[in-house]
Amino acid sequence: MTDNPKIATTSNTQKDPDDWVSGDEPMTGAQRSYLKTLSEQAHKPEAYAEDLTKAEASKRIDELKQSIDLE
Template structure:
């Protein structure tokens, strides 16, 4: 990320250890279903964010994958 990019790395989130949010889980379930994966129980916000990023990169619907 560049200096102009205000996003923090998930490692640096103050709330990263809190439970994943409803919107995160909803989006994650959609991506996981399309990828044929399961969403683990009790994800933290940081874990959910990493999984979303990984699945988005692999999904043809979101511009990743072939």
């Protein structure tokens, strides 16, 4: 396997959020909305927080999706 992202066979969407270049930036509006919805559906309001980074939000979204069997 190669490390060149232009010819690698794995998708960037599979990259660990901890490895994202922009992972420390505030979560996006789309993440904020989706995380809020998922936290309500999973009955885990504590999973939502306004001050999350993109990486933290992504991890919480993945965890909530698993907890309500959306994956």
